[in-house]
Amino acid sequence: MNTSGSQQAGVKTRPMRVQVKLFAGMAAEAAQRQLVLELTVATVAGVRAALAAAVPAIAPLLARSAVAVGGRYAADETLVGPDDEIAIIPPVSGG
Amino acid sequence: MAVVQLVHEPIDAAALLTTVGSPDAGANVLFTGTTRRRTGVATTDWLDYEAYELLARTELERLRDEAISRFGLTDCGIIHRLGRVAVGETSVAVAVSAAHRREAFAAAEWLLDRLKRQVPIWKREAGPAGMVWVHPESATNPGTDAS
Numbered sequence: 143m144n145t146s147g148s149q150q151a152g153v154k155t156r157p158m159r160v161q162v163k164l165f166a167g168m169a170a171e172a173a174q175r176q177l178v179l180e181l182t183v184a185t186v187a188g189v190r191a192a193l194a195a196a197v198p199a200i201a202p203l204l205a206r207s208a209v210a211v212g213g214r215y216a217a218d219e220t221l222v223g224p225d226d227e228i229a230i231i232p233p234v235s236g237g
Numbered sequence: 238m239a240v241v242q243l244v245h246e247p248i249d250a251a252a253l254l255t256t257v258g259s260p261d262a263g264a265n266v267l268f269t270g271t272t273r274r275r276t277g278v279a280t281t282d283w284l285d286y287e288a289y290e291l292l293a294r295t296e297l298e299r300l301r302d303e304a305i306s307r308f309g310l311t312d313c314g315i316i317h318r319l320g321r322v323a324v325g326e327t328s329v330a331v332a333v334s335a336a337h338r339r340e341a342f343a344a345a346e347w348l349l350d351r352l353k354r355q356v357p358i359w360k361r362e363a364g365p366a367g368m369v370w371v372h373p374e375s376a377t378n379p380g381t382d383a384s
Contacts, residue, residue, distance in 0.1 A: 163289070165287060165289055165357070165359060166287055166359035166361070166370045166372065167359070167370030167371075167372050170370060203372060206372070206374075210289065210292050210357070213291045213292050213295060214292070214295070215292075227291070229289050229291075229292065229357075231289065231292070231357045232359070232372045233372040233373050233374075234353070234354070234355065234356060234357055234358060234359060235353075235358070235359050235360045235370075235371035235372065235373060236286065236288070236293075236317060236328075236329070236352060236353060236356050236357075236358025236359065236360065237270050237317075237328070237329050237349060237352055237353040237358075
């Protein structure tokens, strides 16, 4: 799995497309399970900003959510690439 | 080592318990979580579970490995069901074995606490008022203790 987080230090400023997976109440609120975002900042924080702008209805839940990149929980400063699997993880309720 | 599984069929908890047994284990604990009909005044007809399977499997395996080393377990298995789980049916089963009971009980409780906090699985409650996804307000952001 490509985890672009490790190598380059700089943050891209050219627009980049990424696919984002949504789950549970967030998918229901957004009425979609997957969407494509145009990022101006290629980090997890950039994903959060683009998603909140694209689907304002999910912004409150997004603020309480984690983000996974390449199947791992990722911090806001983690870099993302166009091939990364990005998923939004709202507060969990398994068990 | 016993299984870590996400399944879409009923869970055979007794079979899971059998798989963790060994000649080195003197204590075997099985926990099952089942769909409860009442929470306060609310009535639940069934639960629907959904997971981000890629990450959920990784997190469950990590929890199993950490439980084994932290509590010195002989073995540990975890099965979580996905999809619809009717009242009285099992949504999650955790089986642990250890030399002695204290570690076994403690490990089972620790595993359930962690599972409920950090594994990307969600439930939707179906009741008289309709269907509602559960996203606890009090939950810590699972990404924050990923280390």
